[in-house]
Amino acid sequence: MVVVIDPEAWTLDPTEAASRQLRTILRSRIVCNDLKPNSKISETEVAQHYDVSRQPVREAFITLVREGLLEIRPQRGTFVRKIDYSAVLDARFVREAVEADIVKLLADKSDPALVSELRSQLKQQENVSRTNPQKFIELDEYFHKTLADAAGKVNAWLHIDSLKSQMDRVRFLSFECFPIQTLIGHHEQIVDFIEKQDQVGAEIAMRRHLQEILKSLPVIRKLCPDYFENSQPMSQE
């Protein structure tokens, strides 16, 4: 769901609905911080940019409001929301709770086919770790999604995925702050515990893994204070 390269240059596919395409394009542009937090973004402007009318743009905006990425102030303008610090923390909290339970399920059964698939993914993660952080984010997402699928919680992952957009915005702000080697190490531990059918160990490893962002988050906020909400946000609805 993440990852778009050079979304500026994208042109729309006429056979598919414009509003749906705009939805994913704009989401990517926001998550990658191509569209800067707090910047104004008008319907007409975007419409002209992609050579469509205002209506599909508007409909794309609406979905992004629900994801917490945009804020529409009626008759005033539409703005890219700053990163909501407490929303990121809560999203992380939810992820930890859910994924902890997921690995508990997996460690209970320990499917050998799954383990070998995961180990193969670990190698790929190693390969890109030092050269392509953006690709690592992609593989990292795929790793966690694989776990959810294996546990039979496909729908659960869909919800986590929408949470992730908040967290991913932070990651795209500063690749350097994220110790990719450490994260891969965590992944390896998780796979090991699943293989050993150690439920407690797997849960602890997953929780520690997802708590890692708590270290870098304050650093990044100090680095880019303008990108963060400084106070409590209002309820959107």
Next chain:
Amino acid sequence: MVVVIDPEAWTLDPTEAASRQLRTILRSRIVCNDLKPNSKISETEVAQHYDVSRQPVREAFITLVREGLLEIRPQRGTFVRKIDYSAVLDARFVREAVEADIVKLLADKSDPALVSELRSQLKQQENVSRTNPQKFIELDEYFHKTLADAAGKVNAWLHIDSLKSQMDRVRFLSFECFPIQTLIGHHEQIVDFIEKQDQVGAEIAMRRHLQEILKSLPVIRKLCPDYFENSQPMSQE
């Protein structure tokens, strides 16, 4: 977020945006099964019913698609989605994971003011338990939200809330199947454990509480098979 009485009769407030109002009205009508699963629901029809144009209706539809309540088949029609059995199971799974962690947090501190507030809510739940099941659903939602707020996870609750719509559709199908007295008993246990600062007990009580729906769910599906997506009954975790 749940609860609307007689949504058919609602008329729109001209001072507020029509699309936002339609959003909540239609959501309630779907969750309460006033709009039947699998029924067709066209933009023009709804627009005429509420005396607005198609556009605000359309925008309301879009948000409901994201919540899994509607399905838009382009150039074909818009339909109220049947209740997705596995989606309900997954929503329940996520809730259990998150709320288990929440009560662990609460039992760690055990705020006396919170405990007394919860006990007051328990009395209200008792009062309506035998006469007004719809009101009980409302109070039940408020109870869980209070827990999330007390744990400082307001944003986390917003996400759970969107999950709940799937589960609430089931509850509105058959009030009788839900043992309200049992659920209140669970609530009392949870409050007790929080007061005693028993993290493990609180977690177990919460998990058991949220597993209760697993008992009634198959019964209800047998009762109203037409309202459910014909997905294969997956292993019960």
Next chain:
DNA sequence: CCATCTTGACTTGTATGGAAGTATGGATGT
């Protein structure tokens, strides 16, 4: 009788104009 085509009444998707609210900057009056 049966297969095929056509027509027309639906549907959602998009374009465009205008209504109403908001911010801004300049003119005006004191």
Next chain:
DNA sequence: ACATCCATACTTCCATACAAGTCAAGATGG
């Protein structure tokens, strides 16, 4: 100099018209 008013250029929101796809019923040709 300063406060107030007003014109103007924005914004979102809504209404309307049109485009394009879908589906079913009926006409047509064999």
